[in-house]
Amino acid sequence: MRTKQTQLRATITAAALGIAALAAATAPSAAALAPAGAAPHAGAAPPGRAGCGPGELCLWTEPDYGGTRTTYELTGLTTESCTALPEGSSAQALANRTARPVTTYQSAECEETGDFETYPGRGGGTWAPESPYQVRAFKIWES
Structure with missing residues (x-):
């Protein structure tokens, strides 16, 4: 039972990290979205x-x-x-x-x-x- 829980936890963690990495890689930066001369x-x-x-x-x-x-x-x-x-x-x-x-x-x-x-x-x-x-x-x- 402990092994299945550990494997499930590792799978969920890996999936969450993959989603976060994908979101960071595909999201436009704040600078790219801001018009020229925009406030900081x-x-x-x-x-x-x-x-x-x-x-x-x-x-x-x-x-x-x-x-x-x-x-x-x-x-x-x-x-x-x-x-x-x-x-x-x-x-x-x-x-x-x-x-x-x-x-x-x-x-x-x-x-x-x-x-x-x-x-x-x-x-x-x-x-x-x-x-x-x-x-x-x-x-x-x-x-």
């Missing part, structure tokens, strides 16, 4: 973008979460202060998984004469696969 994706992490955990701000050097990822946490930052990326570096994609709004800046000094944009920090986070400018600094706000 809010909610669960886009497929294949794991690695940016709750409470983190993650910045990638390339669009579509490519290149090198840099992660920041509130424990290492001062809120409402300008945090410049290391000199000579920039980011082109980001995920705000903090519970606070984050403003990114084209300027390394957080000057508002260049481009800037605020990404809310709620739910599963805000995912931006491509920034409209090179991000060189950011501020995390209290609320």
